[in-house]
Amino acid sequence: MESISEHQTAGHSEMVYPDSAYGSSAMDTDTEDGQILSTSTSSYDEELMHKTILVGDSGVGKTSLLVQFDQGKFIPGSFSATVGIGFTVRASVVALVVNIIQRANGDPACSSGDIIRCASTNEYFDIAFKVMLLGDSAVGKTCFLVQFKDGAFLAGSFIATVGIDFRNKVVTVDNVKVKLQIWDTAGQERFRSVTHAYYRDAQALLLLYDITSKSSFDNIRAWLTEIHEYAQKDVVIMLLGNKSDMANERVIKREEGEKLAREYGVPFMETSAKTGVNVELAFLAVAKELKHRAVHQPNEPKFQIHDYIESQKEKSSCCSFL
Numbered sequence: 001m002e003s004i005s006e007h008q009t010a011g012h013s014e015m016v017y018p019d020s021a022y023g024s025s026a027m028d029t030d031t032e033d034g035q036i037l038s039t040s041t042s043s044y045d046e047e048l049m050h051k052t053i054l055v056g057d058s059g060v061g062k063t064s065l066l067v068q069f070d071q072g073k074f075i076p077g078s079f080s081a082t083v084g085i086g087f088t089v090r091a092s093v094v095a096l097v098v099n100i101i102q103r104a105n106g107d108p109a110c111s112s113g114d115i116i117r118c119a120s121t122n123e124y125f126d127i128a129f130k131v132m133l134l135g136d137s138a139v140g141k142t143c144f145l146v147q148f149k150d151g152a153f154l155a156g157s158f159i160a161t162v163g164i165d166f167r168n169k170v171v172t173v174d175n176v177k178v179k180l181q182i183w184d185t186a187g188q189e190r191f192r193s194v195t196h197a198y199y200r201d202a203q204a205l206l207l208l209y210d211i212t213s214k215s216s217f218d219n220i221r222a223w224l225t226e227i228h229e230y231a232q233k234d235v236v237i238m239l240l241g242n243k244s245d246m247a248n249e250r251v252i253k254r255e256e257g258e259k260l261a262r263e264y265g266v267p268f269m270e271t272s273a274k275t276g277v278n279v280e281l282a283f284l285a286v287a288k289e290l291k292h293r294a295v296h297q298p299n300e301p302k303f304q305i306h307d308y309i310e311s312q313k314e315k316s317s318c319c320s321f322l
């Protein structure tokens with residue numbers, strides 16, 4: 001029998017943000033995307049939040065008990081074993097259903113490792129990770145996220161993010177559905193204490209500067225110091241030089257970005273939230289890295305994020321040297 005902690009270390013122990021594997025809870029309005037201004041919009045006090053875990057043999061009725069508690073109804077029909085772990089949130093209760101992983105013959109979830117098959121209200125996913133966008137104000141974090149999520153560019157006047165905001169997107173990596181919960185933070189100094197609180201359970205951080213802004217590049221070192229102070233030790237970090245479409249206003253050479261990234265041992269690429277260059281690649285590379293860490297097949301070679309990026313990235317700024 002696998003221990004509960006083994007399931008939790010598969011990247012899911014901190015799933016306390018508003019979500020529900022069962023599609024209906026007091027907090028479902030926030031399931032897909034949400035905005036948090038200076039503090040959580042949750043209707044409960046996170047200080048007082050507790051997890052309750054339902055354990056017991058397969059088929060004893062843990063899921064039915066939870067659905068009855070959460071939705072006040074009984075799911076009739078044939079028994080469908082929980083694969084991995086599911087959870088639901090009620091105003092003051094977080095309940096987890098834990099089953100021994102069912103290594104059922106031919107079940108893709110089981111055969112690809114100890115992963116979790118869950119459903120948010122409208123999209124199935126196997127495994128979920130929290131990603132944060134960091135960097136100075138106006139480097140393009142919100143546009144970067146909107147480009148990835150909706151394939152559109154937010155042109156027009158700049159409206160600074162207040163506090164923190166998130167969007168979910170599910171991507172498929174090696175037949176595994178990976179849900180990225182992407183947190184867009186406010187770059188302005190005055191929101192720093194709010195955003196620090198969210199670093200702790202992020203599995204990946206995308207750190208952006210603007211290739212037309214020297215100060216945003218110079219501040220990257222300070223951002224990295226902050227990351228080392230507040231984030232998990234093994235967090236995946238990626239450095240991104242955004243606005244690569246603005247060749248005429250470039251003040252930071254691509255080589256400078258590459259050098260800084262090498263110094264800190266993090267992957268790097270230039271991106272454009274406007275044209276979409278390398279936006280999807282940045283998130284896909286992170287999703288692949290996190291998925292390989294969580295679900296590692298015995299005979300699978302270690303995923304090399306640097307090599308993957310080098311082989312995939314578009315050299316968007318090839319012709320725009322200073």
Ligand SMILES: Nc1nc2c(ncn2[C@@H]2O[C@H](COP(=O)(O)OP(=O)(O)OP(=O)(O)O)[C@@H](O)[C@H]2O)c(=O)[nH]1
Binds near residue numbers: 136140141142157186
């Ligand atoms: N040309 C160009 N403009 C961009 C790009 N990304 C963002 N912008 C513009 O830069 C400005 C700031 O973009 P935001 O995405 O709001 O910046 P932010 O980093 O989220 O800023 P804060 O919310 O204050 O942290 C906006 O006017 C965008 O239209 C890009 O890749 N190319």
